Amino acid sequence: RFDAPLHMFMRYAYQETEIAPGIVVQPGQTIGLLLGMANHDPRAFADPQAFRPERTDQKNVSFGAGMHFCIGAPLARLELQVSLKT
Incomplete structure (x- = not known):
């Protein structure tokens, strides 16, 4: 949790979406x-x-x-459990 493995990623809006009051993302816009x-x-x-x-x-x-859940998450958790015991 303290230091994320991926800090920024991009997504595209499929439909008009209000993400906060007064902030509307239009279809096709990129969101960081x-x-x-x-x-x-x-x-x-x-x-x-x-x-x-x-x-x-x-x-x-x-x-x-x-659907965007990290496929390597179980391995990362196992590595952490082993290394903390060591």
């Missing part, structure tokens, strides 16, 4: 998404800039979601 920043949102995490592996507020978005 800052995935790494989502993990540092103070509205989602208490003291988001602190590295605390024992956190209970784990709402990690680093592996994506849905």
Whole structure:
């Protein structure tokens, strides 16, 4: 959660979408998404800039979601579990 493996990725709007009050994305427009920043949102995490592996507020978005979920996520989690024990 602290340091996302992919910090920015691009998506295209398929339809007109209001992403925030007054901010409308038109079909075909490119949207740059800052995935790494989502993990540092103070509205989602208490003291988001602190590295605390024992956190209970784990709402990690680093592996994506849905059809864009990272295929390597299980391996990454296993590597982390093994390395932390070592």
